[in-house]
Amino acid sequence: MKNAIMDSLIITKRQLMQLARVPEVLIFSTIQPVMFVLLFRFVFGGSISTGQPGGYIQLLMPGIFVQTVAFTLAATASGLAEDMKKGLIDRFRSLPIARSALVVGRTLGDSLLNILVLVVMAAAGLAVGWRPTSSILNILAAFLFLLMFGYALSWTGIFAGLAVKDARTVQNVSFLITFPMTFLSNAFAPTTGMPKALQYVAEWNPVSTMVAACRQLFGLKNQFGATANSFPSQHPLATSIFYMLLIMVIFVPLSVRKYKNSSN
């Protein structure tokens, strides 16, 4: 067990070293969300009325946090697919290490990357007027919540990477899924403007429940975008936790199995 943890941490360290050797990756994965913060704040901010003290940015930041965390699963998936293609996975699998180390190590590395990106984004948010009003504990809880969501999602990335095996394809596929998911939600605009059927989809979308939960934790009063008294809009925290567990329950065993059989 101790060895299994050590092995995972070595893999995590490898990922950090990769980031250090290719700093472009880090720079682009932080620039993009910061750019989104600025664009949404200044392009849409003026035209979306929120009835919220502090304006659109208060509602926007939780939305962009969730989106950014969701987007990192593409990097998880493509990184793993790359390892598969290069035969690195075979090497790891021929070593006397815990079978889970490679995937667990990578999910931990992704979480570290998420921490960094969230910190940079929070700083950018604060610079353009984001002011969470809740207690420091609640704010920390929100970030912890975001990290947990990212962690759960990175398991879907692991599975996709092992299944698709081609870095570019899996990256595109990931975006094809995460992009509409993050926009078909309450993250950037109220869902009330959507056709009725889409409103239901948006309401139950895990991205929406996550965003709503974070907004709550950051001290916002109204559940921007909640269209009805539906369960997810009433209980965003509980629903989000349920989603995370569901993702893990499905994708952890699937990924581990896929990894073990990755060549059979």
Next chain:
Amino acid sequence: MKSVIAEHLTKSYDKGSVMALDDLSLDVAEGTVLSVLGPNGAGKTTTVRILATLLKPDSGNAQVAGIDVIKHPDKVREVIGLSGQYAAVDETLTGWDNLVMFGRLYHLGRQQSINRANELLERFSLTESARRPIKTYSGGMRRRLDLAASLIVQPKVLFLDEPTTGLDPRGRMEMWGVIEELVKGGVTLLLTTQYLEEADQLADEIAVIDHGKVIARGTSDALKSQVGGERLEITVDANHIAATTQIVEKISGHSAHVDSAIRKISAPVSTGAQALMDVLRALDAAGIHALDVGLKRPSLDDVFMALTGHVAEEEPKP
């Protein structure tokens, strides 16, 4: 003592439509080198992956260093080194980073991993490029680093899957040198190759495989004599052809083949160098001056052709 034993391995892909291994059996004696020689698609990689615990066979069993590969894969992994068909190292990291990381994954301490990395880099002439990302390495350097990574802890059995495929002639010679050094150190080695001369150069024994089966095995010499032994070839002036043919046929005991155009007489011999000496002495006594003499041994290409009816194909460039 056998260090590697594979018995009746079968493996099919795509729901049985591709038979990668079809009742393949082989073994490697401790401290020796077996070369698995076969064309592209013969089943070399599949064999290596099964022995290195990366793949489960559909049936059959295998042992490496006395440990059952299917029942105790974890134990097997502790005693083997594997260098796959494509160099499997982290391209973005430096050679040094890679080796230290693999040392840590073999559960060596930090300092020990560093020492071992330095040692191996030195041994494989990679010290100068140790701090450069692998991306910048040549194909030969990559393969050497990959080999180094499989030697972090002295493996009892080493598997090399086509260690020189894709290398230029210089890279290939360097790799051969490295492998010969290793073999002197006493490792048990199973090496796959499509290159006939490579098997000839490096292996104690050769198993020729085709369509997932071993179709012949033995020493390089034994395989060659299976195809036909050596031939004595001798070139003389035109006016000596008849007399020379007589001498050659007497010593060979077989009828000689005479190519008058190039004035070359050849005949099979079973006693090799001895026959050559005898012929030279007889010619000398008869006052005939030979322009060129030699023993021609069949190449492994001839062996392959005779065994499979087709030549070993070259791997298409990936």
